[in-house]
Amino acid sequence: MTGHIETRLAELGVTLPDAPAPAANYVPYVVVGDMVYVSGQISNADGELIKGRVGDDLSTAEGAAAAKTCAISLLAQCKAACDGDLDRLVKVVKLVGFVNSTADFIEQPQVINGASDFMVEALGDKGRHARSAVSAASLPLGVAVEIEAIFQIK
Incomplete structure (x- = not known):
């Protein structure tokens, strides 16, 4: 049976992928009490x-679309941490977003809004969170965006 959150995602045309496997010597998430700490998820669509540098290869809007893909992967990891029951999600506590951008690019917050806006659209008040949005000179594999998250679960 599909839960409330996955029903809402389906209404938005989003199907969560399988939680991406880690690419190195780390785990995709750690559960401590009622908190889930999700490792950085990189921009990946299908x-x-x-890939690319926002402010050079990619526009702010394209960066925001990349950030949304990170948010979808973050929810997939949260679902895995919740043994497949995403309705155990209580709150998105914090997102930390990294934007592969040029030295003079100053719209990192608008890029990470792609993830933040998606979390609120999909989860309502549960999706409202604290956040950081910072520039990076480079990100793994040349991706445009990487975002990590902290979730509260029950």
Whole structure:
């Protein structure tokens, strides 16, 4: 049976992928009490990495679309941490977003809004969170965006 959150995602045309496997010597998430700490998820759409530097190869809007893909992967990891029951999600506590951008690019918050806006659209008040949005000179595999998250679960 599909839960409330996955029903809402389906209404938005989003199907969560399988939680991505870690690419190195770390785990995709750690559960401590009622908190889930999810490792950084990189911009990836349908198995294709979204690469490039925002402010050079990509526009702010394209960066925001890349950030949304990170948010979808973050929810997939949260679902895995909740043994497949995403309705155990209580709250998105914090997102930390990294934007592969040029030295003079100043719209990192608007890029990470792609993830933040999606979390609120999909989860309502549960999706409202604290956040950081910072620039990076480079990100793994040349991706445009990487975002990590902290979730509260029950």
